[in-house]
Amino acid sequence: MDTSRSLTRQSLLVAAVAALLDAAQLVLCGAFGAAPVLATVLTVATTAADLALAAPAATVPLVAVAQVVVKLGVAGFVHHFGLTGRVLDVGFLVAGYLAGAWLSGSRSVLTMLLLAGGSMANNLITGNPVTGPPSIHDPRPLVFAAGAGVVPWLVGRYNAARGAYIAELEQREQLRGQEQRTALDRALADEREAIARDLHDVISHHVSAIGIHAGVARMALAAADIDRATTSVTAVENSSRAAMVDLRRQLDLLHGRDHDGERQPGLADIDELVQRVRGAGLTVRVRETGTPVVLPGSLDVTLYRVVQELLTNALRHGRDPAELEIAYRPGRIEIREANPVAAVSASSELPRGLEGIRRRVELFDGTVTGGRDAAGTWWDITVSVPIGVA
Structure with a gap:
């Protein structure tokens, strides 16, 4: 709103200055001494035509016509009374600029041709102060006159094109900023999702083990089996401590801290993970084939x-024994987990808890295949991820 008002004020200022200069020059050239009434009429007409320069852009062709008519009227007046003073045409030049800056297409070109023709006619009537009186053998007055109509139009066209170019650059910058904000929001959402998956894996694994050990301890106490109850309670304590360690590691990672060189767990820690699952009561058979390779930290x-998620699901939903195979193959690493499950109708869909596995491995162009067998009594899933090693 402030910009629009500023442009309006500037348009009014330009129109007022043009009207003032053109009217003042009519007074100074001696027009009122030659014919006061006609000079007054021409002054009013010139002022009105110049003030019309502040009108909306759609009126520019009409304003150009008014400027040509007034210019030719003043030229005829000066020639008829033999006045030697130069009559200014500030409003005429501004009209040419507006035709180039505000109009487009054929309307702009036709308006420019009208102004150029009016300027040429004016010079043919009054002559040019530089080239002298008009002459059929001297085309210079016509060239100067054409320039008075064409050059302001060209300046207007240039400024309009420059303004459009700047506006396009600003729009591109705005779009780029929106894209960057969208990308940032998407990255934050992906990061939150990754954090949620990590917390789910850590908490569900340890809480599942704690729940199983607590149940065993309760049954052992009911049977007065103190040794078994003690073993289960000890496992609960160890699982709780392990959960706190993993949670602290996750929180430190979120806060950008790395105390004492602690690292995130990897495949080198699988044995410890398997031992915790075995301690929770699930028999796990582990087989590793191929030659281990150094993997990127994130992978x-x-x-x-x-x-961890596969073994947790086997602990919660499966039965003994669970089979875990880690195979290092040329260019890929495959992880297969299989275990018996309660007989239900066969389904090809992955359980909801395994959707996080699919999303994780897809980040590395990996795949997840498998599910229940035809009888619905055996669960078998294989995760395959390329590792770029031939």
């Missing part, structure tokens, strides 16, 4: 979380 952590 190493991801594969550890994948194994």
Whole structure:
């Protein structure tokens, strides 16, 4: 709103200055001494035509016509009374600029041709102060006159094109800023999702183990089996401590802290993970084939979380024994987990808890395949991730 008002004020100022200068020059050239009434009429007409320069852009062709008519009227007046003073045409030049800056297409060109023709006719009537009286053998007056109509139009066209270019650059910058904000929001959402997956893996694994050990301890106490109850309670304590360690590691990672060189767990920590699952009561058979390779840190952590989720699901939903195979193949690493499950109708869909595995491995162009067998009594899932090693 402030910009619009500023442009309006500037348009009014330009129109008022043009009207003042053109009217003052009519007074100074001696027009009122030659014919006061006619000079007054021409002054009013010139002032009105110049003030019309502040009108909306759609009126520019009409304003150009008014400027040509007034210019030719003043030229005829000066020639008829033999006045030697130069009559200014500030409003005429401004009209040419507006035709180039505000109009487009054929309307702009036709308005420019009208102004150029009016300027040429004016010079043919009054002559040019530089080239002298008009002459059929001297085209210079016509060239100067054409320039008075064309040059302001060209300046207006240039400024209009420059303004459009700047506006396009600003729009591109705004779009770029919106894209950057969108990308940032998407990155934050992905990061929150990754954090949620990590916390789910850590908490569900340890809480599942704690729940199983607590149940065993309750049954052992009911049977007065103190040794078994003590073992289960000890496992609950160890699982709680391990959960706190993993949670602290996750929180430190979120806060950008790395105390005492602690690292995120990877495939090198699988044995410890398997021992905790075995301690919770699930028999796990582990087989590793191929030659282990050094994996990127992010992939190493991801594969550890994948194994953790697979074993947690086997602990919660499966039965003994669970089979875990880690195979290092040319250019790929495959992780397979299988275990018996309660007989239900066969389903090809992955359980909801395994959707996080799919999303994790897809970040590394990996795949997740498998599910229940035809009888619905055996769960078998394979995760395959390329590692770029031939």
